[in-house]
Amino acid sequence: MNTADDAPGVHSVIGVDAGTVSLREADHLIHDLVDRLGLPSGTIACTHLIRTDERRGTAVSLALPDTGAARAAWERIAALAELNAGAVLADDVYGSQPLTHTAALAAREHARRESGRAVLYPGVEHLTGTVTTADLLDLTAIERLVVVGMPTAETPASTTPVLTRGHVRPEWRAGDLTLALVPAAGGTLAPFEVPDPTPCCADHP
Numbered sequence: 001m002n003t004a005d006d007a008p009g010v011h012s013v014i015g016v017d018a019g020t021v022s023l024r025e026a027d028h029l030i031h032d033l034v035d036r037l038g039l040p041s042g043t044i045a046c047t048h049l050i051r052t053d054e055r056r057g058t059a060v061s062l063a064l065p066d067t068g069a070a071r072a073a074w075e076r077i078a079a080l081a082e083l084n085a086g087a088v089l090a091d092d093v094y095g096s097q098p099l100t101h102t103a104a105l106a107a108r109e110h111a112r113r114e115s116g117r118a119v120l121y122p123g124v125e126h127l128t129g130t131v132t133t134a135d136l137l138d139l140t141a142i143e144r145l146v147v148v149g150m151p152t153a154e155t156p157a158s159t160t161p162v163l164t165r166g167h168v169r170p171e172w173r174a175g176d177l178t179l180a181l182v183p184a185a186g187g188t189l190a191p192f193e194v195p196d197p198t199p200c201c202a203d204h205p
Contacts, residue, residue, distance in 0.1 A: 011090045012070040014077075015107030017059040017099040018085035023047055023117070024196055026058035029083075030119045033062065036079040039120075040069050044141065046116030046172070048106040054098045061110035113175045117193075121177065127168040133189070134158035136179060142170045144178040148192060156181070161188045167195035 016033065020026045026047040033039065042065035050059050064070035074089045086099025088107050093100050110116045123140025133156050136142050147156055163184055168191050170179040180192035 010107065010111040011067045012064045013089070013107045013111045014062040014064070014070060014073060015059060015088045015103035015105070015110075016062065016080070016085055017050070017055075017057075017087075017103040017106065018080070018083045019057065019099065020059075021057040023058060026060055027119050030060050030062075032083075033060070033080075034120065037062075037073045037076050039073060040065060042069075042122055043120060044110075044118055044122070044177075045120035046106075046110055046118050048109055048116055050102045050105065052098070052102060052105075055102050059102050059106040061106040061116055063110055110172065113172045113177075116172045118170050118172070118177060121170070124168065127164045128166050130161050130163055130188070132158060133160045133162060136162060136168075141177055142168075142179050143176040144173075146178060146180050147189065148180060148182045156189060163188050163190045165190065165195050167191065167193065169193045 016029070018029055020029050030045045030047070034043070034045070039045070039062060044063040046061045048059050048061060050057050062073070064073060070089060074092060077087055077094050080087060080094065086095030086097075086103045088094070088100055088104040106116070121141045123142075126135065126139045133145055136145060145155060162181065168179065170177045172178070181189040182192050184190040
């Protein structure tokens, strides 16, 4: 599955900062927002590290399939009131500074595909147990694989097993949704990011 050419622009990306600090908290926020905003399939939701003079923590971005879906989600943005969050969609702003500023940073990074660690993306539901590298590329929105320690020009064989551990977090790199892998036991590979020992949202991939 390849959705790169259809990646939404700034008018389809909502940035949200609810004051989360860790990646684990941001992952939980994403799953919470899926329910609160009724986000449709095809949404790509990412976490972003925030390092400004005022804020050290994480924000999230929600790339909806199209402008209409983003506008529909934005109309439900009042559901964020109890989260004390800031949110941004293009020129629309909800909440107060500095949260709206950092929410805008997250939305901009995602819209430009410059950075962002994807938690929710098309095909993620397939990534449980052991899959192949071909499955990663064919069944999900992941576009590129890199293996730590392997030359960039080289790619693993399409039949190489990947131990997902139910935790696969690709990142935007130079416009591609890219998954970093590391060698694992028995000639297998595994995602570079190790899941939390007691992962947030255990029912979610």
